[in-house]
Amino acid sequence: MGKRSGANGGVVINKASTAGVESFPLAPTFAATKHAIVSLTRNLGSPRHYSHTGLRVVALCPGVSADVCKVSPYSQQFIKYKKETVLPLECLREPGVENIGKAVVQLVCFAPSGTIWTLEGSVLSRIDIPPSKSYLKLKKSFKM
Numbered sequence: 001m002g003k004r005s006g007a008n009g010g011v012v013i014n015k016a017s018t019a020g021v022e023s024f025p026l027a028p029t030f031a032a033t034k035h036a037i038v039s040l041t042r043n044l045g046s047p048r049h050y051s052h053t054g055l056r057v058v059a060l061c062p063g064v065s066a067d068v069c070k071v072s073p074y075s076q077q078f079i080k081y082k083k084e085t086v087l088p089l090e091c092l093r094e095p096g097v098e099n100i101g102k103a104v105v106q107l108v109c110f111a112p113s114g115t116i117w118t119l120e121g122s123v124l125s126r127i128d129i130p131p132s133k134s135y136l137k138l139k140k141s142f143k144m
Contacts (some may be wrong), residue, residue: 009054011108014041018118021127028073034061037114042129045114056113060103061127062095063120095119 003009019027020034038059043049045057095103099122105118106124116127 003052003054007054009056011111012044012055013061013104013107014057016041016116018061018063018120019062020059021116021118021129032124041116042114047113050113051122056109056111058111058113058132059116060100060107061116061118062100095121 014037016037017030017034019031020036022063024031028133038061041057044055072073099119102122103117103119103124111117111126116129118125118127
């Protein structure tokens, strides 16, 4: 599939979760694995890797569903804190198989390499994480 093997390249879509781009303290291991997928996507999707392999690498992060709370090793915590976790999650419109399929087609056709996308219901949105140089500017503005 990559240029090194004589092919033209291709697209890799990694499936993460919105828990990979925000805090999800009641399922820290789940969130950590999703953050790892987001980081892997950004690194393998960098211009340097793309120029060598011809592979675009993109992450799709569907919203966390109430089902995650029910099967989590932390499910007892979810039950204890149901008002704060499961009930708000049940109000979310889960993407569903059809919307996930449509999102994948859009990403294969149009998504730049190294980009991260969330899917809430039928709404596909790009998440832009600022480069580290932006953090240096923030530090200077706070005069630490």
